[in-house]
Amino acid sequence: MSTKTAPELAELEGLDLPARPDGPGAAFMLSAGIGCFVLGLFTTLDEASKAVDAFLAPWGPGGVGPLGGKVGLAVIAYVVSLAVLLAVWWKKDVNIKTWFWVSLVLGCLGVLMTFPLFFQIFAAEQMTSADRVYAWATATGEGLVAFMVTWLVSARLMEMVLPEPLAANTAMAVAGAIGALIVSVEGLRHSAQLRSAPTQPSP
Amino acid sequence: MELNSREMWTVIHGMVLGVIFLLAFSGALAEMWSLRPGITTAAGIKDRMKRLYVGFGAMAAATWLTVITGTYIVYPWYRAKLAGPQFVTCAGLELPSTKCSPRDFILSNVSGSTEGWHSFGMEWKEHVAWLAPLLATSAFLLVLYYGPRLVARPWLRNAVIVMLVAAFLAAVVAGAFGAFINKVAPIV
Numbered sequence: 123m124s125t126k127t128a129p130e131l132a133e134l135e136g137l138d139l140p141a142r143p144d145g146p147g148a149a150f151m152l153s154a155g156i157g158c159f160v161l162g163l164f165t166t167l168d169e170a171s172k173a174v175d176a177f178l179a180p181w182g183p184g185g186v187g188p189l190g191g192k193v194g195l196a197v198i199a200y201v202v203s204l205a206v207l208l209a210v211w212w213k214k215d216v217n218i219k220t221w222f223w224v225s226l227v228l229g230c231l232g233v234l235m236t237f238p239l240f241f242q243i244f245a246a247e248q249m250t251s252a253d254r255v256y257a258w259a260t261a262t263g264e265g266l267v268a269f270m271v272t273w274l275v276s277a278r279l280m281e282m283v284l285p286e287p288l289a290a291n292t293a294m295a296v297a298g299a300i301g302a303l304i305v306s307v308e309g310l311r312h313s314a315q316l317r318s319a320p321t322q323p324s325p
Numbered sequence: 326m327e328l329n330s331r332e333m334w335t336v337i338h339g340m341v342l343g344v345i346f347l348l349a350f351s352g353a354l355a356e357m358w359s360l361r362p363g364i365t366t367a368a369g370i371k372d373r374m375k376r377l378y379v380g381f382g383a384m385a386a387a388t389w390l391t392v393i394t395g396t397y398i399v400y401p402w403y404r405a406k407l408a409g410p411q412f413v414t415c416a417g418l419e420l421p422s423t424k425c426s427p428r429d430f431i432l433s434n435v436s437g438s439t440e441g442w443h444s445f446g447m448e449w450k451e452h453v454a455w456l457a458p459l460l461a462t463s464a465f466l467l468v469l470y471y472g473p474r475l476v477a478r479p480w481l482r483n484a485v486i487v488m489l490v491a492a493f494l495a496a497v498v499a500g501a502f503g504a505f506i507n508k509v510a511p512i513v
Contacts, residue, residue: 136367137473146470147481154463154488158456165452185401193396193455200459222484229460229491236452238445 145211148221152207155225155232157200162235164192170244170254243310253316261309269301331402331512338394339503346387350493353380357468357486362476370473381465384489388458388496395454395503402512403447404428420511427510442509446502454499460492 167174168188175188182190234240244254276296280289328336356377365373405426408414412433415425419436430436431443467485468475475482 133362133365133367133370134473134477137370139472139474142471142474147467150463150466150470151484151488154459157459161452161455161459183397183401185405186396187404189396189400189451192452193392196455196459200462218481218484226487229456232456233453233495236449236456238448242444242448 143211143213143215144218145214145216146208148216148218149204149207149211151218151225152221152228153200153204155228156203157196158232159228159235160199160232161192161196162232164195166235166241166244168192169241243313254313257312257316258305258309260312261305261307264308265301265305268304269297272300273297331399334394334398335507335512338391338399339500339507342387342391342394343500346384346391346496349380349384349387350489353377353384354486354489354493356380357475357482357489360476360482361479370476374473377468381461381468381489384492385458385461385465388461388492391496392454392458395499396451399512400451402426403506408433421513423513427506427512430510431506436509439509442502442506446506450499450502450506453495456495457492457499460488460495464488464492 164174164178168178168191178188178191178195180191181188181194273293277290277293280293280296283289284292356373360370360373360377403426406429407423408425408429412425412429412435414422415429415433415435417435418425418430421427421430425433428443428447431439431447434440464485467481467488471478471481475485
């Protein structure tokens, strides 16, 4: 484990450093990823839904608008997740590399969802709620099919080249990534199609 | 030579805290980058750790103060809706006024095609800036927790550098758009 490496260096021997578990380190990383993700999520939801906008607006002092709610929730998510993760992992030695990559993915999703060209795709005035539900429900179905097919195929392939349980975990990770990608791409594609389609007159 | 209170807060938000942030980032990155085995002695590492704690701590504090002053003091002056939906009171102006806020002025396009500074620049800046304090605080806590043990763990040291640089990039995007927007439509 990583905690064994510290005393191996000559210059650290004189510092009398007791080994420390990686749980708290992973908690610091993951809480930052969660905070970034929550900020991005509420930025996009605020754009997509007038109900969310009305919920977020009263959070901050006057003049700030829904930004106060978005950043308030992100900071609360950061602080609460940090407290919970520290309580759970304080004396545990977890795989910090895995949690770093999870945090990085959450952080990247957070950045994507705070990017105007992305979140403005979901602007509430451009699509009806029914259209949005149709677009994303269809995309979710397509993503689930892609996930299952990829999982079946990659599990067989991984078994040939990787030991267990790494093969199963890798197959699941690949399938999850492909499924998420399909949901995102197809959701955006269906949304774009619906926005460009001529509006049907009411009967 | 005089600054009104709004200009003073804009200077504190963008320049004073921005300079502290940049100085702290430069120092923290240089110290972190050179925190490698075989370069210094045990006494040297102890001395270097003190600078790392101060650099990371100052950077985290500066990012929090920057986003708090920006969001809760300066931003309401920027986004005040003074000119109405058609921006009537912005007509003929060359700069924002007490009847045409910077947001109104930019969206009215009275001084050229300026709308994008709000719909893209400000929309990105006001959100992405808040990633910086979360990342900088976690990077600071990692340095505080592991301390000199980071010397022996190059992968972990690189992970901290990634978080530090990500916080810096978020702040750079926010800072750059802030400077440009304040140039196009200063807060008065």
